[in-house]
Amino acid sequence: MSLDYLTLIQSAIILFSVPLSASMLSFQSEKMRIILYDMLLEEKGHFNLSFNKSRYRDIQRLINYLEARPFKLRACRVVPLDGSLPILILNLCVTYLIVIIQFTHIY
Numbered sequence: 001m002s003l004d005y006l007t008l009i010q011s012a013i014i015l016f017s018v019p020l021s022a023s024m025l026s027f028q029s030e031k032m033r034i035i036l037y038d039m040l041l042e043e044k045g046h047f048n049l050s051f052n053k054s055r056y057r058d059i060q061r062l063i064n065y066l067e068a069r070p071f072k073l074r075a076c077r078v079v080p081l082d083g084s085l086p087i088l089i090l091n092l093c094v095t096y097l098i099v100i101i102q103f104t105h106i107y
Helices: 001-041 052-068 085-104
Strands: none
Touching: 001 052, 001 085
């Protein structure tokens, strides 16, 4: 019996490792955006004597790009591969379990 539980735990780890990694990448993307905002504030600071317009414009452009295209990993452009995937799978299983139970009363 313990081998069955070990196999189940291993399957769950393999199944949910990709969504957890994707949500960690999304968090890193948000951290990068915050760092860019800090750089932008430092670049435009009142006491910055070496203000570089092209560097300021490049940082602003990168921030706009990151805001317009946030990091999202999806399977077939439908199923989000992030931290909500385990809840989505559990919801799907419970829904179909309820449907199966309701159909067993017909036969």
